[in-house]
Amino acid sequence: MNRLLKEVFEHAETWPQEDQEELAEYAREIEARRTGVYTMSDDERAAVGKGLAEADRGEFVSEALVAEADKRHDG
Incomplete structure (x- = not known):
């Protein structure tokens, strides 16, 4: 080093x-x-695990929320 x-x-x-x-x-x-x-960091690993568990339970964001986020990021 x-x-x-x-x-x-x-x-x-x-x-x-x-x-x-x-x-x-x-x-x-x-x-x-x-x-x-x-x-991945421990925090990232935990966040991915949380997201996968939510997906397994069928918990997804609404189409409207995704569309709104897209509008904000289109510039």
Whole structure:
């Protein structure tokens, strides 16, 4: 590991947890770009599990809500 990276990690140990998690997310994104494999965070894994459970129960957003979101993102 190069000196600059070591310094960043040493400083990051003093950062608030939220900032440390943000740094870890950036590292996961870089790793995914380099390897073609993305590793989900625990929060992402939990959100996917929640979404799959909702789908299994037939809980989906309404067509109207999707259409409204589409309108907001069309620019």
